[in-house]
Amino acid sequence: MKLLAKKDVPELLQAWSQRYEVLSPGTTEQADCIFGAFSRDSFTLSYRKPPMPPKAALLPPSQVIFTIENGRYADAASAGRTLLFGIRACDAMGILQAKSFFQRDGSDSYVSRRSDESVIIVNACSGPQNETCFCTTMHSGPYADRGFDLQLYDMGETFLVEEGSARGAELTGSQFFFAIGDAEAAGRIRTFRQKAQKAIPSVPEVARAMNILKAGPSCDSVWERLGKKCIMCGGCAYVCPTCTCFTVADRVHTAMNGQRIRSWDACLFSGFTREASGHNPRPTQASRLKRRHEHKLLYYNKIDTQAMVCGCVGCGRCSDYCPVHIGTLEVVKSIAEQVGQ
Ligand code: SF4
Ligand code: SF4
Incomplete structure (x- = not known):
């Protein structure tokens, strides 16, 4: 010391x-x-x-991971x-x-x-x-x-x-x-x-909401109500220290020159789960909100959570910055109050 x-x-x-x-x-x-x-x-x-x-120190919001210059590959990730x-x-x-x-x-x-x-x-x-x-x-x-x-x-x-x-x-x-x-x-x-x-x-609503989700009663009315409010800004994912969704895009300058870029993405965006065929397995904002919060509270991977309760570290940022008040705190309270009666 x-x-x-x-x-x-x-x-x-x-x-x-x-x-x-x-x-x-x-x-x-x-x-x-x-x-x-x-x-x-x-x-x-x-x-x-x-x-x-x-987390941006590890996973920058946008990062060039390689370039092609005159047909030659160069690793660009620093x-x-x-x-x-x-x-x-x-x-x-x-x-x-x-x-x-x-x-x-x-x-x-x-x-x-x-x-x-x-x-x-x-x-x-x-x-x-x-x-x-x-x-x-x-x-x-x-x-x-x-x-x-x-x-x-x-x-x-x-x-x-x-x-x-x-x-x-x-x-x-x-x-x-x-x-x-x-x-x-x-x-x-x-x-x-x-x-x-x-x-x-x-x-205490965190444990109650997790138990309700585990026990399996329908929380659809909660997701429907919150889904109508969500404006799909992605802010909750961007401020979250544990969100890791990303997308990869190629920026083609000429036939022999370009870059591959990795950028933050968010599971609340409608395009995140849309498949090449056009089919989207999460077609509504309610279903995307359900997926995000079930991932945080229910379907987390034990290897990733370390000694924690789940995939949320309780920083409260999503409650601080969601413009329509759908942070994790509001979600667990909604589930505990509306479904756990
Ligand atoms: S409270 Fe949980 S879900 Fe919300 S931003 Fe923090 S870690 Fe992410
Ligand atoms: S911050 Fe709020 S409004 Fe924006 S995507 Fe997340 S839940 Fe929806």
Whole structure:
């Protein structure tokens, strides 16, 4: 265990920028919180949940994976030495789930190249970031128990630093870190964790909705009602740290020149499941919403979920940003209230 003074963090990140592409919390001129390339000017330690999850560091929203130039193939997917500073425990779990998904049937080299050398530094939450956080219900927070190289616990003027890997331990070897006795550190972390855990309310409707879905009574009226509201913007999938849908497109410039691009997609788009014949097995927005939420809550793959309840980490972003209020929180409450009577 180590201590790190908060006032030293910008200088530390500047030093790490020599070895890594450092992504960190910052504020825009409009005072919005973003998670992006480290800059001393915009860097802040006073941040809440950034709208976009850090999965983009592994799976960019749009990525050229190869090019053909004058008929010659060239692999264009870049390797990453990214350092993610200050992500939240739920997002670290989201990264673990996404990595597990991409490595399940043989490793996806584009994701592996970006993730294998990357460093994850979690900033444990001392309480909810806002009213939609439900990480304790999903067992993904407020602190991480896996999937991090370093974890920071806010102690006021300093961070207590927990090492989660050999790579993390190596990073704490610089002059910015000070030793602290293990027994004292463990006691302070225990107190922090207990307070944080209590501060984040649990959502009993999650377990009730999952049980209803497992038991199999029809929830069609819920999906029909919510399907009429959904405007198919895809926002819930784009802000979700565990959504991994993508599409591949070829951009042909000339007969001998072009690019293959991989981009985020969303199962709520009508074209996502449309087959080449024109047949669409999920022809209505109600059926697509049903599929998305059953995937999160019911048909998740055990290998991918790690120690979690299901394929949702409880970050609450879909509830924060869905323009018509069809986030996971609203969905589980609708199922529990309408079907579980
Ligand atoms: S709360 Fe919504 S955005 Fe967050 S992990 Fe769950 S489904 Fe994804
Ligand atoms: S964010 Fe809301 S409106 Fe947009 S696709 Fe998702 S459920 Fe539909």
